[in-house]
Amino acid sequence: MSTSSAGAKSLTIGLIPADGIGREVIPAARQVLEALASDVMPARLSFVDLDAGFEYFQKHGVALPEQTLAALKGDCDGALFGAVSSPSHKVAGYSSPIVGLRKKMDLYANVRPVISGAAATASGEKRAIDMLIIRENTECLYIKEEELHEGPDGKYAVAKRRISEFASRRAGEMAFSMALQRDRMRQQVAASERTWKARPKVTIVHKSNVLSVTDGLWRETVRGVYAGNAEYREGVDVEEQLVDSMVYRMFREPEAFDVVVAPNMYGDIISDGAAALVGSLGLVPSANVGDSFVVGEPVHGSAPDIAGKNIANPIAAIRSAAMLLERTGYASAALAIYRAVDKVLEAGQIRTPDLGGKSTTSDVTEAVCRLL
Amino acid sequence: MSTSSAGAKSLTIGLIPADGIGREVIPAARQVLEALASDVMPARLSFVDLDAGFEYFQKHGVALPEQTLAALKGDCDGALFGAVSSPSHKVAGYSSPIVGLRKKMDLYANVRPVISGAAATASGEKRAIDMLIIRENTECLYIKEEELHEGPDGKYAVAKRRISEFASRRAGEMAFSMALQRDRMRQQVAASERTWKARPKVTIVHKSNVLSVTDGLWRETVRGVYAGNAEYREGVDVEEQLVDSMVYRMFREPEAFDVVVAPNMYGDIISDGAAALVGSLGLVPSANVGDSFVVGEPVHGSAPDIAGKNIANPIAAIRSAAMLLERTGYASAALAIYRAVDKVLEAGQIRTPDLGGKSTTSDVTEAVCRLL
Ligand SMILES: CC(C)[C@H](C(=O)O)[C@@H](O)C(=O)O
Ligand SMILES: CC(C)[C@H](C(=O)O)[C@@H](O)C(=O)O
Numbered sequence: 001m002s003t004s005s006a007g008a009k010s011l012t013i014g015l016i017p018a019d020g021i022g023r024e025v026i027p028a029a030r031q032v033l034e035a036l037a038s039d040v041m042p043a044r045l046s047f048v049d050l051d052a053g054f055e056y057f058q059k060h061g062v063a064l065p066e067q068t069l070a071a072l073k074g075d076c077d078g079a080l081f082g083a084v085s086s087p088s089h090k091v092a093g094y095s096s097p098i099v100g101l102r103k104k105m106d107l108y109a110n111v112r113p114v115i116s117g118a119a120a121t122a123s124g125e126k127r128a129i130d131m132l133i134i135r136e137n138t139e140c141l142y143i144k145e146e147e148l149h150e151g152p153d154g155k156y157a158v159a160k161r162r163i164s165e166f167a168s169r170r171a172g173e174m175a176f177s178m179a180l181q182r183d184r185m186r187q188q189v190a191a192s193e194r195t196w197k198a199r200p201k202v203t204i205v206h207k208s209n210v211l212s213v214t215d216g217l218w219r220e221t222v223r224g225v226y227a228g229n230a231e232y233r234e235g236v237d238v239e240e241q242l243v244d245s246m247v248y249r250m251f252r253e254p255e256a257f258d259v260v261v262a263p264n265m266y267g268d269i270i271s272d273g274a275a276a277l278v279g280s281l282g283l284v285p286s287a288n289v290g291d292s293f294v295v296g297e298p299v300h301g302s303a304p305d306i307a308g309k310n311i312a313n314p315i316a317a318i319r320s321a322a323m324l325l326e327r328t329g330y331a332s333a334a335l336a337i338y339r340a341v342d343k344v345l346e347a348g349q350i351r352t353p354d355l356g357g358k359s360t361t362s363d364v365t366e367a368v369c370r371l372l
Numbered sequence: 373m374s375t376s377s378a379g380a381k382s383l384t385i386g387l388i389p390a391d392g393i394g395r396e397v398i399p400a401a402r403q404v405l406e407a408l409a410s411d412v413m414p415a416r417l418s419f420v421d422l423d424a425g426f427e428y429f430q431k432h433g434v435a436l437p438e439q440t441l442a443a444l445k446g447d448c449d450g451a452l453f454g455a456v457s458s459p460s461h462k463v464a465g466y467s468s469p470i471v472g473l474r475k476k477m478d479l480y481a482n483v484r485p486v487i488s489g490a491a492a493t494a495s496g497e498k499r500a501i502d503m504l505i506i507r508e509n510t511e512c513l514y515i516k517e518e519e520l521h522e523g524p525d526g527k528y529a530v531a532k533r534r535i536s537e538f539a540s541r542r543a544g545e546m547a548f549s550m551a552l553q554r555d556r557m558r559q560q561v562a563a564s565e566r567t568w569k570a571r572p573k574v575t576i577v578h579k580s581n582v583l584s585v586t587d588g589l590w591r592e593t594v595r596g597v598y599a600g601n602a603e604y605r606e607g608v609d610v611e612e613q614l615v616d617s618m619v620y621r622m623f624r625e626p627e628a629f630d631v632v633v634a635p636n637m638y639g640d641i642i643s644d645g646a647a648a649l650v651g652s653l654g655l656v657p658s659a660n661v662g663d664s665f666v667v668g669e670p671v672h673g674s675a676p677d678i679a680g681k682n683i684a685n686p687i688a689a690i691r692s693a694a695m696l697l698e699r700t701g702y703a704s705a706a707l708a709i710y711r712a713v714d715k716v717l718e719a720g721q722i723r724t725p726d727l728g729g730k731s732t733t734s735d736v737t738e739a740v741c742r743l744l
Contacts, residue, residue, distance in 0.1 A: 159532070
């Protein structure tokens with residue numbers, strides 16, 4: 001949040017559509033942001049178009065250009081990232097720009113709310129799911145330190161998986177503080193409307209029965225965050241779940257989870273899995289959060305099969321834009337967007353094909369704008 | 373398969389119940405094996421009781437005793453492993469015995485069939501799932517090479533993830549040859565009864581958009597197995613799936629998968645997830661397969677919360693025993709067991725609590741024995 005020379009607040013958002021449907025859903029999110037009325041959104045919004053992605057790499061030899069990073073750091077208060085295509089075979093010099101962005105901007109937690117609603121019910125899922133996945137966002141196998149060797153039995157490759165006290169602590173803090181914050185927000189809705197009725201709970205995901213050192217450190221550190229904070233101990237329950245059983249339980253009783261905190265790779269897998277529970281990946285937003293910057297990012301990928309057809313579901317990107325507003329201090333504007341999206345989903349008339357409908361990306365975007 | 377001095381065939385099976393419900397389901401599997409009629413099971417069966425597990429570790433300081441390994445190698449034609457408890461905190465010197473067993477006996481593939489049937493339908497799942505997960509079983513993060521370091525920001529730990537051409541090739545060979553074998557078996561049932569009607573398909577799971585070197589080697593090697601074999605190319609289709617989307621797609625359209633081949637850790641997660649699709653972890657068997665030995669093992673864990681109550685579902689262990697027979701050359705005996713289990717599930721009267729019933733472990737075991 002910055003203050004312009006005239007004294008009026010302004011918010012500058014970097015837009016990085018990247019590849020495939022990213023180029024459709026990011027403009028959709030922008031359209032919704034621009035449609036916000038000034039009573040809920042008191043700051044003047046401006047946008048900066050920025051490059052990144054696999055297609056950009058193919059043209060320019062770099063997937064995350066320095067200018068993009070410089071603009072984010074110098075000019076922007078936050079950003080929205082679309083989605084990135086994966087090369088179908090190994091490409092020398094290519095490295096995922098979203099992974100780079102998270103690391104270079106120190107966006108250490110990826111916050112992924114997974115909530116069932118009208119859309120989920122329509123696609124057959126009856127249970128009330130209201131889960132918040134906190135994914136550690138800077139290390140684990142994502143440090144990408146890999147080496148290829150030649151051995152007596154042929155080639156072999158080794159990747160390093162790094163887990164640090166520092167990063168685990170930050171992820172843990174985020175999980176417990178979000179658990180309390182969610183609880184405060186719940187107190188504001190009628191008890192009968194709450195999906196989660198118990199004390200807030202954090203589920204720590206790991207696989208320390210195999211990775212006793214790395215996941216052992218993760219689990220002890222996250223537990224340490226809890227043990228060292230009276231507010232957490234008084235207000236939040238804590239449990240652990242091995243990652244394999246986590247995926248099993250998540251599908252058997254998703255309503256049993258409140259906040260879930262996981263190392264990077266497990267978090268990646270779990271959040272895609274959770275998206276299946278609420279009807280479509282096209283609904284699930286995320287925010288890559290650091291201490292001084294936030295990048296909204298739909299959980300879905302670039303979906304090359306449907307790109308360019310104006311049928312991608314823009315809701316994940318629109319909700320990601322709302323998460324960005326929430327985290328930059330514009331909670332009312334965020335709420336207005338969440339509510340408009342919910343109304344569109346509940347009405348059930350205007351849906352993209354992933355939810356069984358026939359509407360276009362533009363139809364859904366315009367419907368959300370109308371209901372703001 | 374060994375031949376006794378009198379010339380009659382004999383099959384010696386090591387029984388390693390290990391922890392928790394392992395001590396109930398392994399005896400159940402034995403009971404079923406002993407109830408096999410001699411027309412389907414021409415070999416004389418004998419059993420060797422063997423120790424391993426976390427409880428054994430707590431008493432004797434070792435989780436997988438040398439005597440157990442020696443007996444398996446010296447006296448047994450195959451084995452059944454129950455389940456192992458995970459210590460709730462780091463325990464010096466403890467290392468998972470099942471991981472050790474797989475490595476020391478060179479059981480390089482973990483074969484996990486996930487099939488929907490009567491039980492799945494009863495628990496709300498309508499779709500016909502007939503998936504075979506081949507999990508690489510010797511490397512990836514399971515090599516357990518981990519180190520703890522002290523850095524400027526506190527402790528950090530590093531684990532190594534190893535992917536070799538050698539192990540990837542063996543897993544790939546297993547996947548493609550099983551795909552063809554499944555196809556041959558399908559040809560023997562009426563077309564109307566087949567759940568999989570297309571050409572056999574192998575889905576290669578990886579995350580090479582992040583792990584371009586390790587998962588890059590995995591994917592190229594498995595693809596190489598395919599490219600280098602005319603029979604595979606002619607008979608089998610191949611596709612790839614990033615592990616996160618794999619979990620998503622598996623829940624959205626599980627009927628789209630035939631054989632799935634994955635590195636160790638992804639395979640662990642995916643197979644637990646798949647179990648949720650067919651009603652219960654208590655139904656899903658596996659076989660740890662090497663060139664000269666096989667260990668049947670239910671996919672479920674030791675379930676300390678229900679251990680000792682005679683309510684654990686023995687079906688996963690019973691099916692694992694059938695997989696053991698199948699792989700040691702007793703296909704008819706295996707088939708007899710599979711059919712008896714299916715009949716019990718279809719009748720739907722006798723079910724353990726995980727399937728919504730009130731029957732005991734013994735009830736289910738006896739029902740299977742009666743229907744052999
Ligand atoms: C595109 C890929 C590198 C990325 C990840 O694995 O983090 C994506 O799956 C995500 O979840 O944002
Ligand atoms: C107990 C544990 C070490 C084991 C594994 O991760 O392989 C289990 O989850 C399994 O799937 O057999």
